[in-house]
Amino acid sequence: MSDDDSTDINEADESAAVGVKLGSTRTVFDISDGRGGRERHLTLTCLATYEDAITGDERVLFGREAAIEYPDAVRFILRSGLPEDDESVADAERFFEAIVDAHDVSAESAVVYAVPTIDNEAGVENLKSVIEGSSIGRGETRCYPESLCGALPAYGDGLDAIGEVFVSVNMGSTTLEACAYRRGEQLSPFSTGSVTGNEVDRWIVAAIEEESQDRVHVDRTTAREYKEKHADVDDFEPFADVVQQPGGGSHEFTVDRGVREPIDRYIDDAVDAVANEFLPALANDYTKPYQLALGRPIAVTGGMACIPGLTEEFEARLSAELDRDVEVVSPDDPATAAAEGAARIAERLI
Template sequence: MSDADSTDTTDFDDQDAPTPVGVKLGSTRTVLDLPDERDGRERHSTLTCLATYEDAITGEEKALYGHDAAVEYPDSVRFMLRSGLPENDEGVADAEAFFEAVVDAHDVPADSAVVYAVPTIDNEAGVENLKAVIEGSSVGEAAVRSFPESLCGAIPAYGDGLDAIDEVFVSVNMGSTTLEACAYRRGEQLSPFSTGSVTGNEVDRWIVAAVEEESQGRVHIDRTTAREYKEERADVYDFEPFTDVVQQPGGGSHEFTVDRGVRDPVDRYIDDAVDAVANEFLPELANDHMKPYQLALGRPIAVTGGMACIPGLVEEFEKRLSAELDRDVEVVAPDDPATAAAEGAARIAERLV
C-alpha cells in the first residue's frame, strides 16, 4: 500500500469509546481517516485498484493492491469502482478483498464506528453493493452509517467541527466518475444532481488523445500515465511544459514535450463543470427550492474532489461561474479536496460515538 502524507486534525480524547473511522471508498482513491497515536487524526490514501499475477514459483494467482498494482501492471490493473460503485458480483468481490486489505494494513479495530461517504449516483443496486462491502467487512462493529459524499466533503471546507450541518449551502464534488452538485439545508439534500460526462476520468481520456495529437501520432500513453500527468503536472495559471520519454516498439526511446496535451483538457473540464452547475443544477434548484437557492448563493460554494486539487482550478471555477451567472460567487475548498470526504465522515463518526 502507498499512503499519502498523514494530516493531523481534531482531537480524540475518549480512548474507551469505539474508534471513529471515516471512509471514502472511491473510484480512484480510497481514504481512511483514523485516530493517530498523538490523540489527533491522520488520513491514509491509496489507489482503489488491484492486479492479479501468477506466482513465479508456485504458479498460484496472487493479488497486488493500490499504487504498486497501478505502477507494476498498468496494462492489466483493475480499478474495480470505475463507475463509482461496485456494479456486479465480481466488482463486489474485488472491492471486498481490496477493502479488507486496506483496513488490515492500517490496523483498523473491529470495535469501530464507521461512517462512509456515498456518491450521488442514481444506481440503487450499486449503492447496495457498496453498503454490502463496507457493512460486511471486519470493521464497524459499534456502528456503520453512510452520508452523501458531497456533504461529507463540504464539512472541512467550512472550517473545524460540523458547522456545515446547521447551514444552507451548495456543495460541488469534482470526482473521478461524476460531477455532483447538491444544496443542503441543515443536512437535508435538496435537488441532488450528478453527471458522468464531466469527470476526472474523462480528463484522463482527453489527455491521452491530446498527447497523441500534440505529438502528431508518435506518442500514445496509457490512462495511468495520463492521470499522473494531471495530478502531478497540471496547473491552471502556472503550468510549465515538460518532457517525458517512451520506448519505441522497435527499440530505442523517444523524448517528447507535453504542453497543450495537459492544458487543453483541464481548461475544457472547467468550462464543462461551470456549464453543468450554472445551466443544469442551479436552475433546477431555483425551480424546486427558490428560497434555499437564494440563501445558498449568498454563502460560499464548497468544492471538493480530486479535480479540485489541481492548482488554480478552484479559483478559475469561481471566476468563470461568476461570469456565467453574472453575479459574484465565492467558492471555497478544504485543505485537501481529495481526502475531504473521509475527513468529514470521520467528524460525523466522532459525533456519533
C-alpha cells in the same frame, strides 16, 4: 493499535472513529494515528489476485503494487464509488478487508462512509453487505453523501456546515456531482458522467498526439500522472518527457497545450453543468433555498479541485456565467476531504 488496547466505543474513544471515502480511483481512510492525532491513507481502488508459487493458494494484492505489477490483470473495483454487481461485491470485500488489516482498524470502530449522491439503492445495499461482512462491521456504520462530507473541511473545523443551507460540487474521476444541502438534507442532487477527471485524461492523450504531430502517444495512466503533476491554471510550466521509439532510439518532446487545453475545457464544461443544468433545477424546485445557498460560498471538492488555481478560475467563470458574484471555497486537500468530513461525523456518532 493492537487488539489488547482497543476500547469500547461507548466510552467515547474518538480514536475509534473512522472516515472512509470509496472512490473509483482512490480509497481514503481517515483514522487515528495512535498518538492522539489523525492520519489519512490513500490507496488506489484496485486489486489483483495471483497464485502463491509455493502453496498454490490464491493471494490478493491491492493498491499501487497491484496496478504496477499486474497491469494485465488488475481490476479497479468500483465504477462509481459503489459496488454494482456480485463480482464487484466479492472484490470489494477482499479489497476492504485487506486495507482494514493493513491499517489495524479496530473491530469496534464507528465507521462513516462517504458515498456518491446518485440514487443507487442497489449500490448502497451492496456496500452495506460488504461492510457488515467485514471485520469492522461490529461498530456503528453509516453512509453520508461524499459532497456533504467533503464540504465540511471546506467550511472550517467541526460540523457547523451540517446545520446550514449550501451548495457543494464534487469533481471526481468518473462523475461531477453537485447538490444543495439543507441541514444535511439533499436538494436536487445532480450527477454527470461527461465532465470528469477520466475524460480529461483522454483529452490529454489526444491533445499530446496533436501537439506532437502524431509522434507521441501516451497511455491514460501517463496522462493522469502528467495532469496530477503539472496541471496548473495560472502558473503552468511546459515540461519535457522522453518516449522510446518502436524502431529504436528515443524521442524527447515538450508538453504545453497538451495539458493546458484539456484543463481549460474541463473548467468550461464544469461551469456549464453547474450553471446551466444543476442550478436551474435547484432554483426551480427550491427557489428560496437556492437564493440562500448562492449567497454563501459554494464548496468545491474532489481530486480535480487539487489542480492549483482551478477553484479560483471556476469561481470567476461561474460568476460570469451567472452574471452575479459567487464565492467558491475548497478544503486544504480536496482529494481526501470527504474522508476527513466522514471521520468528523463518526466522532460525533461516538
